[in-house]
């Protein structure tokens with residue numbers, strides 16, 4: 276098993292949508308970034324990439340590349356999921372926290388968890404998302420920005436219970452791996 280952590284911050288500004296976990300959350304301010312600035316998905320991707328030893332989102336999706344201007348971070352997460360599979364890893368679980376004074380995120384958390392689970396092809400009970408304020412302290416407390424932290428546990432495909440033997444005792448869970456049962 277391998278563990279990774281992620282952390283990200285984006286500034287709150289007028290005239291941008293607030294997208295968190297792939298959900299458009301109604302609010303008077305939104306997050307500024309080269310992409311859709313989904314700070315929650317950015318922290319989750321960095322946790323996944325860190326656990327896999329594959330660097331960070333800036334390495335894979337440089338903010339100097341016009342291809343990523345305004346892109347949905349759900350698309351970036353999909354790409355990170357594919358990279359994981361290529362490297363023989365499956366997600367054990369993800370736990371993340373959004374740190375925001377406003378708005379109240381609780382009504383949207385389930386949809387965020389479902390989005391992350393569905394794009395990564397994992398069960399929703401492998402994803403936990405939380406929200407907290409910082410009690411009006413610091414930049415999140417002053418509503419200047421929103422931050423997010425995440426932790427991800429990965430298992431190698433070969434040690435994962437996802438792998439199942441077919442009738443010829445070969446792995447039926449992927450295309451052509453050499454797992455022996």
Ligand SMILES: Nc1ccn([C@@H]2O[C@H](COP(=O)(O)O)[C@@H](O)[C@H]2O)c(=O)n1
Pocket residue numbers: 374375376377378379380381382406407408409410
């Ligand atoms: N933006 C937020 C922040 C918090 N919540 C929920 O409120 C609970 C209490 O938060 P405190 O920061 O006052 O401890 C927290 O556990 C979340 O359930 C929220 O929905 N949105």
Ligand SMILES: C[C@@]1(CO)OP(=O)(O)OP(=O)(O)OC[C@H]1O
Pocket residue numbers: 283284307308309310311312313317332333334336337338339343344
């Ligand atoms: C997501 C990327 C995509 O270009 O841009 P930003 O939305 O600016 O987000 P950041 O957290 O600064 O990470 C860098 C980039 O990977």
